[in-house]
Amino acid sequence: MSKETITNIKIEKASTSKINEVDFSNLAFGNVFTDHMFVCDYENGAWQEPQITPYQKISLDPSARVFHYGQAVFEGMKAYKDEQDDIWLFRPKENFERINKSAARLAMPEFPEDFFFEGLNTLLKLEKDWIKKGFGNSLYIRPFVIATESGVSASPANKYKFMIICSPAQSYYGGEVRVKIADHYSRAASGGFGFAKAAGNYAGQFYPTSIANKEGFQQIIWTDANTHEYLEEAGTMNIFFRIGDKLITCPISDRILDGVTRKSVIAMAKDLDIDVDIRPIKVTEVIEAANNGSLKEIFGSGTAAVINPIAGFGFKGDTWELPKIENSFASKIKQAIMDIQYNISEDKFGWRVKV
Amino acid sequence: MSKETITNIKIEKASTSKINEVDFSNLAFGNVFTDHMFVCDYENGAWQEPQITPYQKISLDPSARVFHYGQAVFEGMKAYKDEQDDIWLFRPKENFERINKSAARLAMPEFPEDFFFEGLNTLLKLEKDWIKKGFGNSLYIRPFVIATESGVSASPANKYKFMIICSPAQSYYGGEVRVKIADHYSRAASGGFGFAKAAGNYAGQFYPTSIANKEGFQQIIWTDANTHEYLEEAGTMNIFFRIGDKLITCPISDRILDGVTRKSVIAMAKDLDIDVDIRPIKVTEVIEAANNGSLKEIFGSGTAAVINPIAGFGFKGDTWELPKIENSFASKIKQAIMDIQYNISEDKFGWRVKV
Numbered sequence: 169m170s171k172e173t174i175t176n177i178k179i180e181k182a183s184t185s186k187i188n189e190v191d192f193s194n195l196a197f198g199n200v201f202t203d204h205m206f207v208c209d210y211e212n213g214a215w216q217e218p219q220i221t222p223y224q225k226i227s228l229d230p231s232a233r234v235f236h237y238g239q240a241v242f243e244g245m246k247a248y249k250d251e252q253d254d255i256w257l258f259r260p261k262e263n264f265e266r267i268n269k270s271a272a273r274l275a276m277p278e279f280p281e282d283f284f285f286e287g288l289n290t291l292l293k294l295e296k297d298w299i300k301k302g303f304g305n306s307l308y309i310r311p312f313v314i315a316t317e318s319g320v321s322a323s324p325a326n327k328y329k330f331m332i333i334c335s336p337a338q339s340y341y342g343g344e345v346r347v348k349i350a351d352h353y354s355r356a357a358s359g360g361f362g363f364a365k366a367a368g369n370y371a372g373q374f375y376p377t378s379i380a381n382k383e384g385f386q387q388i389i390w391t392d393a394n395t396h397e398y399l400e401e402a403g404t405m406n407i408f409f410r411i412g413d414k415l416i417t418c419p420i421s422d423r424i425l426d427g428v429t430r431k432s433v434i435a436m437a438k439d440l441d442i443d444v445d446i447r448p449i450k451v452t453e454v455i456e457a458a459n460n461g462s463l464k465e466i467f468g469s470g471t472a473a474v475i476n477p478i479a480g481f482g483f484k485g486d487t488w489e490l491p492k493i494e495n496s497f498a499s500k501i502k503q504a505i506m507d508i509q510y511n512i513s514e515d516k517f518g519w520r521v522k523v
Numbered sequence: 524m525s526k527e528t529i530t531n532i533k534i535e536k537a538s539t540s541k542i543n544e545v546d547f548s549n550l551a552f553g554n555v556f557t558d559h560m561f562v563c564d565y566e567n568g569a570w571q572e573p574q575i576t577p578y579q580k581i582s583l584d585p586s587a588r589v590f591h592y593g594q595a596v597f598e599g600m601k602a603y604k605d606e607q608d609d610i611w612l613f614r615p616k617e618n619f620e621r622i623n624k625s626a627a628r629l630a631m632p633e634f635p636e637d638f639f640f641e642g643l644n645t646l647l648k649l650e651k652d653w654i655k656k657g658f659g660n661s662l663y664i665r666p667f668v669i670a671t672e673s674g675v676s677a678s679p680a681n682k683y684k685f686m687i688i689c690s691p692a693q694s695y696y697g698g699e700v701r702v703k704i705a706d707h708y709s710r711a712a713s714g715g716f717g718f719a720k721a722a723g724n725y726a727g728q729f730y731p732t733s734i735a736n737k738e739g740f741q742q743i744i745w746t747d748a749n750t751h752e753y754l755e756e757a758g759t760m761n762i763f764f765r766i767g768d769k770l771i772t773c774p775i776s777d778r779i780l781d782g783v784t785r786k787s788v789i790a791m792a793k794d795l796d797i798d799v800d801i802r803p804i805k806v807t808e809v810i811e812a813a814n815n816g817s818l819k820e821i822f823g824s825g826t827a828a829v830i831n832p833i834a835g836f837g838f839k840g841d842t843w844e845l846p847k848i849e850n851s852f853a854s855k856i857k858q859a860i861m862d863i864q865y866n867i868s869e870d871k872f873g874w875r876v877k878v
Binding site for chain 1: 551552553554556560578580581582583584585586589590591592593594595597627628629630663665667669670673674675676677678679686688690705707708709710711712713714715716721722723724725726727728729730732733748749751758759
């Protein structure tokens with residue numbers, strides 16, 4: 169990062185590393201964590217001395233706000249290692265800015281930019297051996313903030329903990345993904361906080377998703393809570409539709425996450441001379457396009473998989489299968505974005521940032 | 524409780540009590556906790572041996588689901604001591620059933636009834652000195668369940684912790700309460716989980732409430748997220764309007780908490796020969812009634828205060844003051860419910876349950 173070091177991070181190194189116990193060729197997402205973590209506490213109206221410590225459990229009063237009122241926000245980002253052993257981040261400032269937008273909507277204090285980037289860079293340098301070379305390998309980074317103050321009064325806490333934990337990740341093929349388009353349950357309200365990466369946006373999706381799973385769908389595409397007529401997002405992914413040669417995605421709103429990968433997909437698609445239309449998209453339009461053969465692709469975008477192609481979808485009991493096509497927009501855009509992430513191609517957008 | 528003891532609660536008593544350090548005449552809500560807590564862990568598909576231990580911190584992996592995805596539900600209930608030193612609960616089965624409804628909506632396992640009531644009763648008997656006699660004094664009881672499994676995969680956890688913690692409470696007058704009727708921000712989506720006492724329903728209210736606070740309002744009355752035309756609930760209270768001699772409250776829905784106090788207010792009002800109308804109620808109807816003088820009372824209902832009278836309200840920049848009236852519905856209903864809670868009056872509803 170270009171900023172000067174103005175903080176003083178206290179570092180306590182782990183006495184031994186767990187790295188040799190980890191099978192890097194067989195990683196489940198987000199299950200194994202590296203040797204260290206970054207921690208910074210907020211109290212008395214200010215963020216206190218940031219620390220890097222061995223990865224360890226945290227101890228909280230049972231009445232801590234996060235357990236009762238969901239005052240918690242997070243981010244998801246990745247670090248990549250190129251063939252020269254250099255480590256890269258992808259648009260990290262977007263994540264930094266978004267965690268503070270999420271925090272503000274939940275009445276939580278913003279985290280300082282210098283603390284964020286120095287903490288992140290120092291931690292990544294310490295964990296560099298956990299980032300494996302090879303296209304698809306990465307280190308998943310989870311910054312998060314939780315309300316730690318004791319007491320069950322339903323009001324914003326005065327104490328918080330900002331942490332960064334890291335988990336090695338590999339590229340994997342999760343099988344064909346079919347999605348259910350929501351016709352009853354909803355993810356977010358207008359005027360709510362669906363745009364935020366807030367803890368409260370996730371647990372509510374688990375039960376509707378478990379119903380969809382039993383019906384043979386892996387995920388849900390959420391629709392607007394009012395009419396269920398408009399396609400919004402998939403809960404952990406933004407969603408794109410290719411009708412003919414046009415790529416369509418809905419505009420962001422207070423119900424929809426402003427995805428970093430979503431933005432990157434839009435920019436990259438335009439750069440690849442793909443016609444991108446950002447506008448509300450109706451369920452009926454997608455069904456009609458599926459019926460007349462003009463629906464070529466659906467895919468989700470997110471940090472975990474970059475782009476996740478959808479093989480079929482269901483709505484109100486009916487199902488549609490998508491054609492298998494060569495040279496899909498999904499594969500072209502994914503490749504181009506990953507080439508930037510892994511320092512394989514030139515980065516004319518300035519997205520890649522060296523650690 | 525009438526159920527037979529079929530569980531075996533392991534009890535570890537605190538070596539010393541904190542009770543003499545507590546000023547029971549000067550209690551802030553939910554800040555001081557008793558000497559013990561009830562804990563039961565869920566793993567391997569089953570609730571494990573329930574325990575009562577000294578009140579203490581809990582230790583969790585930083586990747587525990589509750590910190591990231593808000594998979595957490597809770598209840599609020601109270602225990603009361605009568606003049607004969609007997610301890611009473613108020614409609615506890617309602618809380619038991621509701622925590623399991625909340626849990627089901629968040630894809631969490633249901634908690635067994637016998638564990639719940641034996642845990643609660645055993646804990647309350649152990650903490651009986653913390654429940655002070657005197658009208659208005661009580662022990663606030665907070666059962667809650669949190670997802671404790673490690674790993675940041677956005678899916679339901681396989682490990683949970685059910686706990687009950689208790690905090691002594693006293694009757695207090697929090698000053699006149701004025702409420703802002705929401706015209707932009709929202710609490711819950713249709714098809715969401717607003718009806719559940721889920722962690723994710725609370726933190727999202729803090730920021731809009733902080734704006735309302737600056738405008739001179741203590742709380743918000745939430746309206747429907749779609750049109751902001753219909754009055755719904757106040758976030759920690761259900762809401763009642765008296766127009767002329769009719770008491771009006773909106774029906775429950777998937778956006779609105781099925782409050783135990785709400786139900787009790789409705790039943791008690793009918794018993795007091797008050798005409799109760801359960802129907803959608805428009806903001807415009809309340810404003811019109813305020814303007815023509817027929818709006819006599821607004822009050823909230825909830826476990827904390829039973830009934831909380833509202834002195835005035837604001838909507839889109841305008842404000843209205845309510846008349847100060849004698850023999851209000853609020854005070855009559857509150858007195859009648861509290862007389863049952865404190866074993867002062869006959870309980871023809873069968874609401875009072877002895878510990």
